[in-house]
Amino acid sequence: MSYTGPDFEPPQRRRSPLRRPLTVAVAALVPGALLGWGVYAAVGGPDDGDGGGADRAGAVRTSAAPSSLPPSSSAPASPGDDDGKKPAGSSPAPTSKQPSASRPAASGPLKGKVVVIDPGHNPANFQHASEINRKVNVGTHWKECDTTGTATNAGWPEAKFTLDVAHRLRTLLEAQGATVKLTQDGDRAFGPCVDERARIGNEAHADAAISIHADGSGAGNRGFHVIMPGAVHKGAADTRAIVAPSAELGQRVAGNFVRVTGSAPSNYLGEGTGLVTRTDLGGLNLSTVPKVFIECGNMRDGKDAALLTSGSWRQKAAEGMSEGIVSFLRG
Numbered sequence: 172m173s174y175t176g177p178d179f180e181p182p183q184r185r186r187s188p189l190r191r192p193l194t195v196a197v198a199a200l201v202p203g204a205l206l207g208w209g210v211y212a213a214v215g216g217p218d219d220g221d222g223g224g225a226d227r228a229g230a231v232r233t234s235a236a237p238s239s240l241p242p243s244s245s246a247p248a249s250p251g252d253d254d255g256k257k258p259a260g261s262s263p264a265p266t267s268k269q270p271s272a273s274r275p276a277a278s279g280p281l282k283g284k285v286v287v288i289d290p291g292h293n294p295a296n297f298q299h300a301s302e303i304n305r306k307v308n309v310g311t312h313w314k315e316c317d318t319t320g321t322a323t324n325a326g327w328p329e330a331k332f333t334l335d336v337a338h339r340l341r342t343l344l345e346a347q348g349a350t351v352k353l354t355q356d357g358d359r360a361f362g363p364c365v366d367e368r369a370r371i372g373n374e375a376h377a378d379a380a381i382s383i384h385a386d387g388s389g390a391g392n393r394g395f396h397v398i399m400p401g402a403v404h405k406g407a408a409d410t411r412a413i414v415a416p417s418a419e420l421g422q423r424v425a426g427n428f429v430r431v432t433g434s435a436p437s438n439y440l441g442e443g444t445g446l447v448t449r450t451d452l453g454g455l456n457l458s459t460v461p462k463v464f465i466e467c468g469n470m471r472d473g474k475d476a477a478l479l480t481s482g483s484w485r486q487k488a489a490e491g492m493s494e495g496i497v498s499f500l501r502g
C-alpha cells in the first residue's frame with residue numbers, strides 16, 4: 172500500500188498480527204499508512220536533551236552542535252509565518268512572553284480533563300551551560316538536566332518552535348474545555364530539568380501529557396515520529412502502568428498528525444510507522460501519567476525546515492496533536 176503524502180514515500184512495513192485491532196483503528200485514521208512500531212531501547216548518552224536525538228540514524232548529533240553554538244541571535248524572530256498573517260489561535264512571535272493563566276472554556280468535550288504540554292528545551296538554555304549540564308537521575312541512569320535543542324540551518328531555534336506549537340495546542344485544548352498546564356512558558360531562566368518536566372505532569376494528575384520537539388538529523392532524513400515509553404522499573408522510574416495508555420495516546424496522536432498535516436511518518440526512525448518506543452528518556456521514564464514525545468520533523472532538512480518554519484503548518488501540527496489527544500481522552 173503506498174502512501175501518497177505530499178513529499179515522499181515511507182518504507183512499506185509488514186503489519187504485526189498482535190496490533191491488528193488497534194492498528195486497524197489508527198490506520199483508519201491514516202489512509203494508506205501502516206502503523207506498528209519499532210522498539211528503541213537504548214540507554215545512556217546525551218542526545219537531544221530529552222528529545223529524539225537522531226544519532227541512531229547516523230545523522231548529526233543534535234546536542235553536540237547547538238550546545239556549543241548559542242542559537243544565533245540574528246536568527247529571525249519568527250520566520251515561520253509564511254502568509255505573514257497569524258492564523259487564529261497562533262501565538263505572537265515566539266519571542267514574546269505569553270500570559271500563562273489562560274482560562275479553559277466553560278464547557279466542551281474536555282471539561283474536567285487536565286493536559287500537560289512540555290515545550291522541549293528553553294530558548295535561554297544556551298546561556299546556562301553549567302546549569303543544564305548538571306546531571307539528574309532518570310531512574311535508569313543519570314543524564315543532563317536539559318540541552319539547548321537543535322535549530323534550522325538558518326538558525327531558528329527548536330526551543331522557539333516548541334513554544335510556538337505549545338501555545339497553539341494550549342489554545343485549541345482550552346477552547347474544548349481542558350485545563351492546560353505548560354512545563355515552561357519561556358518564563359524560566361533555563362530548563363526545567365527533564366525530571367522536573369515529568370514531575371509537573373505527575374503532580375497535575377494529567378489525563379494526558381505531551382512533550383513537543385523537532386529533531387536535528389541529517390538532511391534527507393524527514394518526517395515526524397512519536398516516542399512512547401517502554402516498560403521501565405528501576406530506581407525512581409516505573410512506567411509499567413503507563414505503557415499501554417501511552418501507546419494508545421501515541422497512536423492516536425500519530426494518526427491524527429498524519430491526517431491533519433498530510434506529513435508522512437519519519438523515513439529514518441520507526442521503520443515508516445511514525446512510532447518509536449524508548450526507555451532512556453527521563454521525561455517518559457519518570458512519568459506516572461500517560462505521556463508521549465513528538466518529534467515534529469527534522470529541522471536540519473531543508474524541506475522539513477520549510478514546513479516547521481511555516482506558521483500555517485505549525486497550526487496544523489497543533490491541530491493534529493489536539494485531535495489525537497481529544498480522541499484519546501474521549502476513549
Ligand SMILES: [Zn+2]
Binds near residue numbers: 219321329385386
Ligand atoms: Zn528536542
